[in-house]
Amino acid sequence: MINLNRNEKILMVLHRHWIVMFLKFFLGLIFLIFPLLLFSFLTTIPIDLDYYLPIFAFSFVVYLMILVLILFIFWADYHLDMWIITNERIVDVEQKGLFYREISEFALERVQDVTIEMPGMLPTLLGYGNIIIQTAGEKSFHIKQVPRLNEAKDLILQNTILEKNERT
Structure with missing residues (x-):
């Protein structure tokens, strides 16, 4: 190098101090929990889950992939600085x-x-x-x-x- x-x-x-990365991962955990809370809220509403479940599952997987990519970028920045x-x-x-x-x-x-x-x-x-x-x-x-x-x-x-x- x-x-x-x-x-x-x-x-x-x-x-950088490890707590800086920990706080970013903690924020990522909060963002991970958000769609799960949204799904649990949607189950209380009388809607046809058979129709919306695949859409929600696909959206959740895309959301999760983006979240993992963002966390990877944070980790790479932390590790390589x-x-x-x-x-x-x-x-x-x-x-x-x-x-x-x-x-x-x-x-x-x-x-x-x-x-x-x-x-x-x-x-x-x-x-x-x-x-x-x-x-x-x-x-x-x-x-x-x-x-x-x-x-x-x-x-x-x-x-x-x-x-x-x-x-x-």
């Missing part, structure tokens, strides 16, 4: 849809400031959040919804200092 330079070592690989911290740079691998991936990187020597934020009660309780990295001459770099914030921040800052000292 990425080619390492000579003497470059991978220090940490970050993925990653941030790789090496002793020389940070690489952002971001999956955008099924067939489009964006890879960006910047050298640690360009880092000026690293900020962590835990927006909300759930991120604070579970210890995940966002890392915002300010770089020289470029826009800020966001690493969203990742665990081990303090460890990643300390690692980035320590290696930024080492990299700047080696360059001077």
Whole structure:
């Protein structure tokens, strides 16, 4: 996926926190239950179920296939998004849809400031959040919804200092 330079070592690989995917799958479960509730409601109405049951079954299967496809896209996005911290740079691998991936990187020597934020009660309780990295001459770099914030921040800052000292 990425080619390492000579003497470059991978220090940490970050993925989104598992709760992000869990919440999306929980939402998918709610959407799965909705047609079943609709069917149970339809059985209370005096209609000819022999006529409407095949239509409902076909519609449910199509709905289920679309739901599974959407959940697969969520899973692929979750699984393939990653941030790789090496002793020389940070690489952002971001999956955008099924067939489009964006890879960006910047050298640690360009880092000026690293900020962590835990927006909300759930991120604070579970210890995940966002890392915002300010770089020289470029826009800020966001690493969203990742665990081990303090460890990643300390690692980035320590290696930024080492990299700047080696360059001077």
